[in-house]
Amino acid sequence: MWGNSFAAEDLPAGGTGVVVDAVTFTMPPTGTGAPDNVRCAGQYLDLGPQADLADWLYLLAAGERRVEDEIALHFADGSVDFEPVRVSDFWAAPPAFGETKAFATLMHYPIHTQFGVPATIWCQRVPVTRRAPLTGIGLPHNVALHIFAATLQPAAARPAALEVTR
Numbered sequence: 072m073w074g075n076s077f078a079a080e081d082l083p084a085g086g087t088g089v090v091v092d093a094v095t096f097t098m099p100p101t102g103t104g105a106p107d108n109v110r111c112a113g114q115y116l117d118l119g120p121q122a123d124l125a126d127w128l129y130l131l132a133a134g135e136r137r138v139e140d141e142i143a144l145h146f147a148d149g150s151v152d153f154e155p156v157r158v159s160d161f162w163a164a165p166p167a168f169g170e171t172k173a174f175a176t177l178m179h180y181p182i183h184t185q186f187g188v189p190a191t192i193w194c195q196r197v198p199v200t201r202r203a204p205l206t207g208i209g210l211p212h213n214v215a216l217h218i219f220a221a222t223l224q225p226a227a228a229r230p231a232a233l234e235v236t237r
Contacts, residue, residue: 081176082192091173091194094129096220108133111140111216115209122147122204124226128197131173133161133190135215142197143209151209154197158216161190170195192219199223 083089085101099107128142137160141153157168166172170193177189199205205223210216 082174089173091131092129092171092196094194094222094224096129096131096222099219108217108219109210110214111210111212111218112214113210113212115145115207116221117207118205118223122206123223124202125199125205125223126226127224128199128208129222129224130156130158130195130197130218131192131220132158132195132216132218133192134158134217136160137164137167138213138216140211140213140216142211144197144199144201144205145207145209146201147204147206150201150203152199152201154200156195156197156211156216158193158195159191161192161217163189164191166193168195196224202226 082101083098085098085107087098089096089098101107128144138156138158140156142156144152144154146152159165159167159170172191173194174192175189176191177187208221210218
């Protein structure tokens with residue numbers, strides 16, 4: 072976040088599983104000197120040979136100011152859908168796009184420590200509308216979007232047909 076960082080003591084420990092909005096995420100490792108989030112710069116996330124149907128892509132993310140961009144969803148049949156991803160400002164702001172506050176720290180660390188200036192990681196979801204196995208995700212070329220964890224929600228079992236009577 073342009074040299075800012077979240078107070079690790081206010082976040083779940085790296086490598087642990089957390090549940091936000093009934094979705095399980097694995098928090099990134101911390102304290103290793105390696106990045107604990109992905110600063111979106113057009114990276115491609117290959118989902119490998121285990122491609123499957125999904126309904127939602129859930130993100131634990133933060134934006135530098137408000138972020139509005141697109142994620143590219145790549146499917147086994149070669150098609151690519153672009154879906155909007157919108158994440159609110161990490162810095163003491165209310166949710167602008169219907170996200171859920173996943174975690175908030177009591178302060179953040181820019182060049183100097185600022186107490187009383189909270190920082191937020193949001194839980195946002197991106198729809199996967201195509202009914203085809205998802206094989207990869209193209210992140211936007213937008214370094215203002217930081218992703219800390221991502222989880223795909225598998226496609227729900229198809230509901231039984233309803234009989235409509237008059």
